[in-house]
Each structure stands twice: as structure tokens, then as C-alpha cells.
Amino acid sequence: MQAAPSWRLYLVWIGLTVLMLIVVGRLVQLHLFDSAFLQHQGDVRTLRTEPLPAYRGMITDRHGEPLAISSPVVTLWIHPGQFPREEAAVRELAALVDRSPEDLARLIDRYADAGREFLYLKRQVTPDLATEVMALELPGVYTRDEYKRYYPNGEVAAHLVGFTNIDEEGQEGMELAWDHWLEATPGSKRVLKDLRGRRVRNLATLQPAEPGQELVLSLDLRLQYLAYRELKAAVEQHQADSGSLILLDARSGEVLAMVNQPSFNPNNRTAMNAEAMRNRALIDLIEPGSVIKPFSVAIALQSGEFSPEDEIDTSPGVMRLAGQTIRDFRDYGELTLAGILTHSSNVGVSRMILQLPQQMLVNYFDALGFGKATGSGFPGEASGVLPGTFNISRIKRATLSYGYGLSVTLGQLAQAYMALANGGVMHPLTLLRQETPEQGRQVFDPEVTAEVLAMMERATQPGGTGTQAAIPGYRVAGKTGTVHKLGSEGYQSGDYLATFAGIAPASDPRLVAVVLLDSPKGQEYFGGEVAAPVFRRVMGHALRILDIPPDAPQQVEN
Numbered sequence: 001m002q003a004a005p006s007w008r009l010y011l012v013w014i015g016l017t018v019l020m021l022i023v024v025g026r027l028v029q030l031h032l033f034d035s036a037f038l039q040h041q042g043d044v045r046t047l048r049t050e051p052l053p054a055y056r057g058m059i060t061d062r063h064g065e066p067l068a069i070s071s072p073v074v075t076l077w078i079h080p081g082q083f084p085r086e087e088a089a090v091r092e093l094a095a096l097v098d099r100s101p102e103d104l105a106r107l108i109d110r111y112a113d114a115g116r117e118f119l120y121l122k123r124q125v126t127p128d129l130a131t132e133v134m135a136l137e138l139p140g141v142y143t144r145d146e147y148k149r150y151y152p153n154g155e156v157a158a159h160l161v162g163f164t165n166i167d168e169e170g171q172e173g174m175e176l177a178w179d180h181w182l183e184a185t186p187g188s189k190r191v192l193k194d195l196r197g198r199r200v201r202n203l204a205t206l207q208p209a210e211p212g213q214e215l216v217l218s219l220d221l222r223l224q225y226l227a228y229r230e231l232k233a234a235v236e237q238h239q240a241d242s243g244s245l246i247l248l249d250a251r252s253g254e255v256l257a258m259v260n261q262p263s264f265n266p267n268n269r270t271a272m273n274a275e276a277m278r279n280r281a282l283i284d285l286i287e288p289g290s291v292i293k294p295f296s297v298a299i300a301l302q303s304g305e306f307s308p309e310d311e312i313d314t315s316p317g318v319m320r321l322a323g324q325t326i327r328d329f330r331d332y333g334e335l336t337l338a339g340i341l342t343h344s345s346n347v348g349v350s351r352m353i354l355q356l357p358q359q360m361l362v363n364y365f366d367a368l369g370f371g372k373a374t375g376s377g378f379p380g381e382a383s384g385v386l387p388g389t390f391n392i393s394r395i396k397r398a399t400l401s402y403g404y405g406l407s408v409t410l411g412q413l414a415q416a417y418m419a420l421a422n423g424g425v426m427h428p429l430t431l432l433r434q435e436t437p438e439q440g441r442q443v444f445d446p447e448v449t450a451e452v453l454a455m456m457e458r459a460t461q462p463g464g465t466g467t468q469a470a471i472p473g474y475r476v477a478g479k480t481g482t483v484h485k486l487g488s489e490g491y492q493s494g495d496y497l498a499t500f501a502g503i504a505p506a507s508d509p510r511l512v513a514v515v516l517l518d519s520p521k522g523q524e525y526f527g528g529e530v531a532a533p534v535f536r537r538v539m540g541h542a543l544r545i546l547d548i549p550p551d552a553p554q555q556v557e558n
Contacts, residue, residue, distance in 0.1 A: 049206065052187035055147045056168045057212030059161055059175070059182070061221040062254075062433040067161050068175065070147035070168065070184075074130035076121035080112035082140030089138055096133050097122045123166055124148045147184075149175075155263035156228045157219060159279040160255075160378075160431065163266035172277065174431065176379045178215050185210040216433045218254035222545055223247055227257040227538050231515070234534045235261040238520035244281040245534065246414040247542060248512040250503065252437035253418060253427030255376075256511070256542070258282075282374075282381045285407040286516065289483035290344045290527075291501045292403035294420060294452050297337050299364045300352050301448045308337050308451050314347040322395040326350055338455040342464045344480065350398035361397055362387060367443050368416040368426065370408050375428035384408045403481065414514045417501050419443045420452055420477075421509035453477045457506050469502055469532035471540040473550035477509075478502030478535065480527035485519065495519055500531035504539050505551040513539050 059068035076097065083089070085108065087101075094101040099122075111119045121133075121141070130143050149164045151157075162173020170179035187209035227245050235243040240261075247257040264276040278284070300306040317331035328347050332339070340348035353361055365371070371386030385407040387396060399405040411429055419426035424444035427437055444452075456477035460466045465480040481499035484491040501514040515531040515538075524530050543550075 049188055049190055051144070052189045052205065052207070052209045053145050053147055054184035054186050054209035054211045056149065056164070056184050057182035057214050059215045059217060061217055061219045061224070062256075063220065064216075065221045066152050067157055067217065067219070067221070068149060068151055071150050072127075073124040073146055073148045074127055075123050075144045075146050076125060076130060076133055077142050077144060078108060078111075078119045078121050079117050079140040079142065080108050080119050081115070081117060083108055083112070084139055085109065085112075089136075092136055093121075093133065093138060093141070096129065096136075097125075151266045153221065153224075154267060155265045156259075157221070157224055158264055158266050159260045159277070159281070160217070160219065160258050161266070162379075163269075173279065173379070174215065174217065177377050182212040182215055184212040218249075218256065218431055218433050219258070220256045220545075223257040223538075223542050224259065226541050226545070228259045228263075230534050230537045231259050232261050232263075234517060234530065238517060238522060238524060238530050240517040240521070240530075241519040242280060243515075243517045244284075244410050245515050245538065246281050246410055246513065247538065248414050248418060248429070250418055250421035250509045250512045251427075252434050253415065253430050253440075254434055255429065255431050257538075258431075279378065279380075281410040282376065282378045283409070285382050285384055285409060286497055286499075287404055287406065287483050287486065288408050288413055289403040289481035289497065289499065290346075291413065291479045291481035291499050291514075292406075293341055293344065293349050293401070294456055294479050295364070295368060295416065296349050296353055296361065296401040297341060297455065298420065298444050298448050298452045299361060300337065300356065301451055302364070302444055303356050303360060305356060306337060306352065308455070311336055312340060312345075312348045312351050314340075314345050314351070317347060319347050319350065321350075321398055322393065324395055326398060338458055341455045341479065342458045344459075344465050346402045349401045353397055353401040354394055358392060358397070361400055362392060364443070365400070365406070367441070368419060369412050370406060370416065374409075374411050374415050376411065376431050378431065381411070382409050384412055403483065410514055410516055413499075413501060414512055417503060417512045417514065420449050420456075421503040421512050422449075424449045453503065453506055453509070456503070460502070465526075465528045466500060466502070466532050468528055469500055469535045469539075471504060471536055471543070473553055474504050474540070474543060475506035475552045476502055476504045476539070477506040478532070480532060482526045482528075496525045498525055498527040498530045500527050500535045502532075502535050502539065504543060505548065507551040510546070510548050511539060511542060513542075 055070040060066055090105045091101045094104045149168055160173055162175035163171055164175050165171050170176035187207040189205050231243050231245045243261045245259050249256055258281050260280045262276040264272050311334045313334050314332050317328040319326045326346050328345050332343050332345055335345055335348050365386055371384050373381050373383050415429045423446040424442055425440040426443050427440040456479055458464055460470045460476045460478050466478045469476055469478045479501055483497040485495040485497055498517045498520055503509045503512050513535050515534045517530050520530045
């Protein structure tokens with residue numbers, strides 16, 4: 001057998017050598033010259049930067065009980081271009097997320113055809129449901145960690161706390177007012193994913209997430225539940241259109257309870273309506289009626305023109321002024337200032353005020369905060385309406401003296417009663433817990449408020465209009481109000497606002513409460529009949545819960 005020519009063998013060796021040099025050259029190129037590019041390309045396919053969610057600040061009551069918290073949830077999303085558009089895959093996925101297969105397929109097709117890379121599948125689902133969806137191992141389906149706002153107390157504190165939208169942005173109430181304080185700052189992290197987009201491991205935190213700050217309200221959740229229960233029962237019992245109640249710390253202006261009816265559940269957005277969402281206590285305006293009379297008496301005493309023993313002739317129970325008639329329930333004859341409050345005499349308080357300088361009544365009403373916001377900072381809080389002092393007519397002064405012709409919120413009314421309870425000093429109304437009360441404003445002399453409180457006590461004793469506000473074991477100072485509602489054709493003869501404002505214990509005031517029932521139906525509609533009993537139940541329990549000692553122990557019932 002003849003051996004192969006040597007030149008062929010050399011040719012093979014040369015070919016192999018060239019191939020080896022090409023391979024070595026390529027390796028050198030990849031490792032020395034293209035390594036950075038290749039590393040970048042690999043990172044692009046496997047490394048991702050993902051948002052690092054942070055939770056919104058918690059809202060609590062004054063004792064740390066949660067009113068609003070953020071719970072971890074999972075959001076499901078799709079990369080439409082990566083998702084297999086087979087009918088079986090769409091059907092399986094749609095069944096888990098409770099969507100129509102046809103609608104889901106149509107949505108995915110539209111996003112994919114438009115070249116879009118992100119489509120929400122379902123926001124804020126439970127981790128269990130997310131696990132079920134990801135177990136399908138469908139390409140293009142991903143998860144994102146988020147937080148969902150939850151309100152443990154439901155509708156009990158809904159009007160004050162408010163709520164957020166799905167992105168945890170404040171929409172109403174304190175959630176809106178303090179959104180900047182509660183808002184979280186998301187961070188970011190670097191993660192390693194496989195080619196199917198599944199996270200393999202977390203590599204590094206690029207920017208740490210910063211949670212929102214905690215907000216501590218002045219509310220006492222124990223008292224809030226109590227007020228909510230009693231107001232709701234009263235609105236249902238008297239078939240009222242709505243109702244509101246505010247309970248204040250008389251020494252600091254802190255709101256310990258604030259409730260409205262109807263209410264709403266912020267955890268169930270499908271059942272919300274604007275009518276139920278309104279915080280009536282701070283937004284709705286009312287003519288206060290006779291609950292204003294203690295201030296008119298205090299102004300008369302402060303002027304130095306009157307003393308508690310002075311008598312005002314109210315006969316014959318009516319008076320004509322500028323073509324209008326002012327009436328009492330009956331002819332009470334001559335009444336002391338205490339008698340004017342006890343019998344709630346419109347004629348008596350009008351004749352008293354008309355003897356004072358023209359501008360004095362409105363000036364003091366302005367100092368009491370009527371016609372201006374309380375300072376609570378609640379979004380949408382109303383300022384009310386107070387007539388100016390310039391050339392105010394006699395009939396206007398008369399009607400103002402018994403609570404007609406001005407508009408106030410329940411919050412303004414409670415704040416003003418604080419001045420009577422606190423030795424003439426009125427603090428700004430606050431919805432936040434205060435370690436030290438804000439600087440107050442001296443409106444009346446302490447001697448004047450002490451005299452007015454003594455007169456208001458008689459209104460809750462036999463013979464007064466507020467006897468159903470009396471609390472066994474405690475001295476109570478208060479005033480009833482029953483106001484004709486204003487309609488399109490003037491005051492409605494059969495439609496009323498029933499109110500009661502009170503202070504306890506009268507010997508050393510600690511709490512102020514104001515109750516309003518709008519349009520109670522049936523035989524009972526006076527403030528002393530429908531609002532005073534609510535005050536008695538709420539204030540009586542609140543005094544005991546706060547361990548405030550009785551100041552009239554001889555009145556305690558066995």
C-alpha cells in the first residue's frame with residue numbers, strides 16, 4: 001500500500017493549526033476585549049432592578065390602638081409580548097383571577113399589538129392567590145409586592161380617619177390632610193432572574209425603602225365606639241335623617257370622639273356614596289338655635305351691665321320687632337338670667353342683648369370662633385357665616401342672641417362651649433394628641449363662666465328643658481336647642497334640628513359634648529327629648545371610663 005504524499009499531511013497540520021489559532025484568537029478577543037460587552041448583555045437578560053415597597057405610616061388613637069394600617073399584598077401583572085396566547089392558558093389564568101377569558105384575551109392582544117410591556121392582571125391579591133397563579137408557570141406572568149390600606153375599626157372612625165386610593169394616596173379625612181406625613185418612599189433592589197423571568201435571588205439593595213411616619217390622633221377608641229353606638233341607635237330610634245356627636249377634652253381642645261350617621265366602611269369601596277362619606281360634624285352648617293343662649297348671657301355678664309340676679313320682663317311672651325314676631329313657649333313673666341336659660345326664653349335673651357352696645361354680641365361671637373375655621377386642619381372644614389358688625393339692625397341682634405341668623409358647624413359649637421368649661425379660655429380644636437395644650441385665648445372672665453355654668457346646671461334639673469341629660473352622681477351643665485330647618489320657602493314648620501350641648505362635671509369641667517339629630521320623626525323632636533338622652537349615655541360612660549370622680553355622689557342611684 002502506497003503511503004500518502006507528505007505535502008497532504010503538512011496541509012492537514014497547517015489547517016488544524018490555523019483553526020486552533022482562530023479559536024485561541026476568538027477566546028482572547030472574548031476575554032480581553034469583549035468581556036465588558038458580554039457581561040452587560042448577560043446582565044441585561046438576568047439582572048433586574050425592582051421597586052422595594054414601603055408601608056404607609058400607621059394612624060393610631062391616643063393610646064396606640066390602630067385606626068389605619070398597611071398590610072402586605074401581591075399584585076399580579078403580565079408582559080403581553082411574552083404571554084402564550086393559547087386558549088387553555090388564558091382560560092386557566094382567567095379562572096383564578098375571576099375574569100372573563102374573552103375579555104382577558106382581548107386585553108392581552110391589544111397590549112401586545114401595541115408593543116406595551118406591562119399590564120395589570122389583578123391588584124393587591126392575597127399571597128395564597130398569587131402562589132396559585134405562579135404555580136401555573138405561564139411565561140410573562142409576574143408578581144410585585146405592594147401594601148394595601150386596612151381600617152380595623154371599619155365605619156366607627158371612618159369620617160375622621162378617611163381613606164386612601166389603591167395606590168395608598170390620601171383621599172379623605174386625616175389620610176388626606178396628613179398625606180405628606182404618612183406617605184412612604186419606595187426603595188429599589190437588584191435581583192437575579194432566570195430566562196423565564198422568575199426571581200432566583202436578591203443581590204443588593206440599591207436604595208432602602210423609607211416607611212411613612214406614624215400619626216397619633218386625639219381620639220380615644222373606647223369613647224369613639226361608645227359614641228358611635230349611641231348615636232346610631234338614636235338616629236334609628238327617632239328615624240332621623242342624620243346625626244353627629246363631638247366629645248372634647250375641655251382643657252386641651254382635643255377631640256376624644258367624633259361620629260356621624262350615616263357612616264361608611266372604608267374597607268368596602270363598592271358601597272361608598274358621597275352622602276354617607278361627609279364628616280357632617282366639621283363640614284355641615286346649621287343654625288344653632290337655643291344652644292347659643294349661654295353665650296349671650298355670658299356676654300351680658302361680661303359687659304358689667306347685668307348681674308345674675310337682674311330680672312327681665314318677658315311678658316306677654318311675644319315681642320314685635322321690625323315687623324317680625326319673637327315668641328316664647330309661653331308667658332314666663334319676669335325672669336332672672338338663670339331663668340332665661342332654664343326656660344330658654346327667646347324674648348328674655350333678646351331684650352337683654354338689645355340693651356348692650358350694638359357691636360358687642362357679634363364681636364364676642366367672633367372671639368368664640370364663629371365664622372372661622374376651628375384650626376383642626378380637617379380637609380373641607382366649613383368656616384360658617386357670622387354677620388358683620390357694621391350697622392347691624394336690632395332685629396338681627398335679637399335673632400342672633402338665640403341662635404338664628406348665623407351658621408356654624410358642630411365643631412365650632414363644641415369649641416365655643418370649651419370657653420365656658422375652661423374658665424373662659426378657648427383652645428384651638430385639635431384632632432391630634434397633644435402632650436401640652438396649644439396656647440388658648442381668654443374670651444370671658446373666669447367669674448363669668450362660673451356664673452353661667454351654675455345657670456346651665458339648672459337647665460338639667462327639674463323644671464329645666466334638659467332634665468334627660470342629668471347623670472346620676474355628676475353635676476351637669478347644659479343647654480337644649482330645637483331649631484326649625486330652613487327650606488326653599490323659608491323655615492319648615494314640621495322639620496327640626498334637635499341639639500344638646502353639655503359640660504361635666506360642672507364643679508370641675510373635664511369634658512364637653514355636643515349632640516345633633518337632623519329631622520327626627522315621630523312625636524319626639526325637641527333637643528331635650530332626643531339629643532339630651534344621647535348626651536347622658538355617652539357622657540355618663542365617658543366619665544366612668546376616664547375615671548373622673550363623681551362630684552354629686554348623693555345623687556347616685558342604688
